[in-house]
Amino acid sequence: MSVLIIAEHDNNILKSSTLNTISAALKLSDDIHLLILGSKIENLCKNTQSIHKVSKILKCDNEKLENFIPEIMAPIVSNIAKNYTHVLAPASTFGKNLLPRVSALLDVTQISDVIEILSENTFVRPIYAGNAISQVETNQNINLLTIRPTAFDKCEESGGSASIEDIEFLNTDTPTLFIGREVSKSDRPDLGNARVVISGGRGMENSDNFKLLYELADKLNAAVGASRAAVDSGYIGNEYQVGQTGKMVAPELYIAIGISGAIQHLAGMKDSKVIVAINKDTEAPIFNVADYGLSSDLFQAIPEIIKELDLLNKIES
Amino acid sequence: MKVLVAVKRVVDYKVQIRVKADQSGVETENVKMSVNPPDENAIEEAVKLKEQGLAQETLAVTIGDDKAQDVLRTSLAMGIDRSILVKSPNSLEPLAVAKTLSKIIEKENPDLVLLGKQAIDDDSNQTGQILSALLNWPQACFISDLKIEGNKLFLSREIDEGIEKLETNLPAVLTCDLRLNTPRFASLPNIMKAKKKPLDIIDISTLGIDTNPKIKVLKVEEPPKRKAGIMVNDVKELVEKLKYEAKVI
Ligand SMILES: Cc1cc2nc3c(=O)[nH]c(=O)nc-3n(C[C@H](O)[C@H](O)[C@H](O)COP(=O)(O)OP(=O)(O)OC[C@H]3O[C@@H](n4cnc5c(N)ncnc54)[C@H](O)[C@@H]3O)c2cc1C
Ligand SMILES: Nc1ncnc2c1ncn2[C@@H]1O[C@H](COP(=O)(O)O)[C@@H](O)[C@H]1O
Numbered sequence: 001m002s003v004l005i006i007a008e009h010d011n012n013i014l015k016s017s018t019l020n021t022i023s024a025a026l027k028l029s030d031d032i033h034l035l036i037l038g039s040k041i042e043n044l045c046k047n048t049q050s051i052h053k054v055s056k057i058l059k060c061d062n063e064k065l066e067n068f069i070p071e072i073m074a075p076i077v078s079n080i081a082k083n084y085t086h087v088l089a090p091a092s093t094f095g096k097n098l099l100p101r102v103s104a105l106l107d108v109t110q111i112s113d114v115i116e117i118l119s120e121n122t123f124v125r126p127i128y129a130g131n132a133i134s135q136v137e138t139n140q141n142i143n144l145l146t147i148r149p150t151a152f153d154k155c156e157e158s159g160g161s162a163s164i165e166d167i168e169f170l171n172t173d174t175p176t177l178f179i180g181r182e183v184s185k186s187d188r189p190d191l192g193n194a195r196v197v198i199s200g201g202r203g204m205e206n207s208d209n210f211k212l213l214y215e216l217a218d219k220l221n222a223a224v225g226a227s228r229a230a231v232d233s234g235y236i237g238n239e240y241q242v243g244q245t246g247k248m249v250a251p252e253l254y255i256a257i258g259i260s261g262a263i264q265h266l267a268g269m270k271d272s273k274v275i276v277a278i279n280k281d282t283e284a285p286i287f288n289v290a291d292y293g294l295s296s297d298l299f300q301a302i303p304e305i306i307k308e309l310d311l312l313n314k315i316e317s
Numbered sequence: 318m319k320v321l322v323a324v325k326r327v328v329d330y331k332v333q334i335r336v337k338a339d340q341s342g343v344e345t346e347n348v349k350m351s352v353n354p355p356d357e358n359a360i361e362e363a364v365k366l367k368e369q370g371l372a373q374e375t376l377a378v379t380i381g382d383d384k385a386q387d388v389l390r391t392s393l394a395m396g397i398d399r400s401i402l403v404k405s406p407n408s409l410e411p412l413a414v415a416k417t418l419s420k421i422i423e424k425e426n427p428d429l430v431l432l433g434k435q436a437i438d439d440d441s442n443q444t445g446q447i448l449s450a451l452l453n454w455p456q457a458c459f460i461s462d463l464k465i466e467g468n469k470l471f472l473s474r475e476i477d478e479g480i481e482k483l484e485t486n487l488p489a490v491l492t493c494d495l496r497l498n499t500p501r502f503a504s505l506p507n508i509m510k511a512k513k514k515p516l517d518i519i520d521i522s523t524l525g526i527d528t529n530p531k532i533k534v535l536k537v538e539e540p541p542k543r544k545a546g547i548m549v550n551d552v553k554e555l556v557e558k559l560k561y562e563a564k565v566i
Contacts, residue, residue: 105450
């Protein structure tokens with residue numbers, strides 16, 4: 001039995017969420033097929049051939065696939081999916097946008113945001129912002145799953161030698177036009193798979209103060225995140241939001257600064273290995289999940305931490 | 318233009334939910350219930366389109382039991398014109414919800430369908446996408462900005478990388494993010510007026526669709542608890558703990 005994975009990529013490189021999804025699929029099978037839909041993806045496919053346990057790459061290369069319009073992708077995916085018992089995609093905005101459409105075309109119920117695969121037909125997923133964990137069973141011919149990337153390690157990227165097979169592009173006419181994408185460029189690690197994440201909340205007060213957070217992040221080679229309140233207030237872009245309706249993160253170290261710890265925020269970060277909270281309100285609920293809590297004014301604490309880290313570095317070098 | 322909004326009744330977002338002792342699900346008896354938060358944004362957007370003269374009629378639909386009438390009353394109090402409860406004894410999977418909505422859409426012929434991006438109880442994030450595929454209409458999910466000119470829609474949608482801009486045509490299915498707008502509070506006079514607005518009830522069995530679940534919930538459990546942490550006295554202690562105890566920096 002082979003498992004089909006729908007690859008998330010930007011036409012040049014595979015996103016790491018795809019590697020996490022492959023790991024999840026390895027719980028089901030040792031034979032992975034990767035479906036890559038995109039435009040000018042010759043190089044991308046070649047670079048992907050070596051991924052461990054991927055035996056076949058199904059490549060659909062057409063300029064109309066450049067911007068991942070789900071109306072165009074879904075019929076192609078559902079046509080291929082019919083040959084498989086399990087089809088997986090990352091539970092990113094890419095997978096969430098596409099896979100339910102495929103489920104409609106196949107008339108099956110998709111299982112969203114899987115965090116554990118217990119058997120071929122038993123899966124575990126969080127509900128109610130992770131405040132309950134649901135174990136579900138299904139007897140459908142095709143299992144469509146979106147996989148929460150943080151719940152599975154990345155698979156190995158070497159050792160495989162996949163074949164590449166071209167698949168036919170089926171055209172779907174749609175009035176939808178892609179106009180553009182506003183993507184923030186940053187040299188910091190990606191929020192989804194950074195080892196350290198430092199998030200700021202409403203307590204940061206404005207976007208200018210976030211520079212303080214960036215300075216600290218750079219000392220720790222950390223990604224920056226934010227609460228919904230910080231994004232809503234315009235301190236930072238929506239792509240930084242952590243939580244139920246933002247991104248899920250599970251780094252080794254998560255530092256929440258000026259964040260109260262609403263359940264919707266906790267939903268996105270409480271699986272982090274070590275949690276630090278800095279908040280001037282000793283009653284803030286974030287302290288209930290923190291391994292280390294510091295009750296302090298953040299504007300005093302952050303510069304002090306930077307100083308301490310510099311001191312440590314000096315001692316070590 | 319006619320706008321249809323899908324609203325779901327869910328446990329209020331401020332409630333700390335409890336898993337039932339028999340692990341069959343989450344306690345919803347005697348718990349505060351509300352309109353699913355992003356569905357309020359969908360309602361707000363529909364009402365705004367009406368106020369701007371772009372929509373002539375707005376309609377809210379919910380699928381649920383008798384109690385789900387309350388989210389329709391809230392929608393009406395916020396300014397929606399009419400509402401329909403599709404009465405279903407069981408809670409449905411997104412696929413069945415979308416099929417039900419598509420039946421209502423066949424009858425009502427709206428030009429624009431607005432949903433929330435995600436129900437905060439099941440966190441499925443599927444219904445709008447499925448509905449769009451069933452209707453074979455364009456889809457735009459997680460939208461945070463919408464402009465309509467004639468038949469054309471100009472949209473911003475929130476994606477993991479930032480913002481994506483799309484253009485498409487009516488009819489279309491859109492799912493709303495919380496940042497699309499700020500939902501209004503229903504004023505007392507409007508709550509009173511809403512009592513007189515139409516609320517029709519349709520039994521789901523009359524729609525002729527298969528709503529049988531395809532997924533069986535084996536059990537629902539509490540998530541593992543984190544062990545209690547400590548408060549540190551100052552930054553120096555914090556950095557030392559992170560370095561030598563947790564060994565994460
Ligand atoms: C459906 C739904 C989905 C949601 N999804 C998300 C989500 O994905 N992610 C998310 O984060 N939220 C989400 N929210 C919002 C969530 O409920 C909270 O409103 C939000 O997380 C609060 O953000 P905050 O902690 O930054 O702000 P606040 O709750 O206002 O907390 C600010 C904190 O900063 C502290 N502070 C202030 N000044 C200082 C200072 N100088 N020094 C130290 N501490 C200071 C205060 O003591 C306070 O605890 C969602 C809400 C809903 C309804
Ligand atoms: N029972 C329901 N009745 C009406 N609308 C619903 C129902 N369930 C889901 N929806 C709509 O579909 C959206 C997404 O839900 P979900 O796919 O379950 O996350 C919600 O925000 C609602 O707009």
